[in-house]
Amino acid sequence: MDYKDIILKRESCRSFDGRPAEKEKILRCVDAARLAPSACNGQPWHFVIALSEEAVKTVREAVQGQGMNRFCDKCNSFVVVVEESTVLTSRIGTMITRTDFKPIDIGLAVSQFVCAATEQGLSTCILGWLNEKKIKEAFAVKKSHRVRLVIAVGYAATDAVRTKRRKTIEEICTIR
Numbered sequence: 001m002d003y004k005d006i007i008l009k010r011e012s013c014r015s016f017d018g019r020p021a022e023k024e025k026i027l028r029c030v031d032a033a034r035l036a037p038s039a040c041n042g043q044p045w046h047f048v049i050a051l052s053e054e055a056v057k058t059v060r061e062a063v064q065g066q067g068m069n070r071f072c073d074k075c076n077s078f079v080v081v082v083e084e085s086t087v088l089t090s091r092i093g094t095m096i097t098r099t100d101f102k103p104i105d106i107g108l109a110v111s112q113f114v115c116a117a118t119e120q121g122l123s124t125c126i127l128g129w130l131n132e133k134k135i136k137e138a139f140a141v142k143k144s145h146r147v148r149l150v151i152a153v154g155y156a157a158t159d160a161v162r163t164k165r166r167k168t169i170e171e172i173c174t175i176r
């Protein structure tokens, strides 16, 4: 699959078939994620791969508060994306520019993760609706670190790919 094919095929899966993603495939996704660019090469990320019955249950419950993300009942592997501290140069850059680069870095890494998953025939859904406290407690995440996202990963129940609903190039682009 070339890059454009992967981009078009990647979509948020909300209908998993129940099969967990294989650890080896998830590790290939983490490998793609770790190669992402980050401010000052700070790499402020850590990935908790939830594969055991207990870990999966914990993450599933943490993303299903207030009736959200019910489709995760059929997802049996998750990756928790933790934002850790970054390098001194990036922190200085943050002070000068007043831009926290860490969540940007996390987004870039997660983007590479989900594309690598697509390339391997896996389906994903990035989840921002989560109970951070629950996840931090369960996986002993340091107080100073943030749980930014969870990636639900597994196999889609159907091969059908939706047409993307996006703004046009004209709407999002200014040429000067």
Ligand SMILES: Cc1cc2nc3c(=O)[nH]c(=O)nc-3n(C[C@H](O)[C@H](O)[C@H](O)COP(=O)(O)O)c2cc1C
Pocket: 010, 011, 012, 013, 014, 069, 125, 126, 127, 128, 129, 130, 149, 164
């Ligand atoms: C930061 C972030 C948080 C998201 N959180 C959720 C979520 O909690 N539940 C969900 O079903 N989808 C979630 N999504 C998926 C978006 O709804 C989805 O990416 C968007 O509607 C575009 O659809 P597509 O991914 O199928 O192309 C999230 C996506 C991002 C990037």
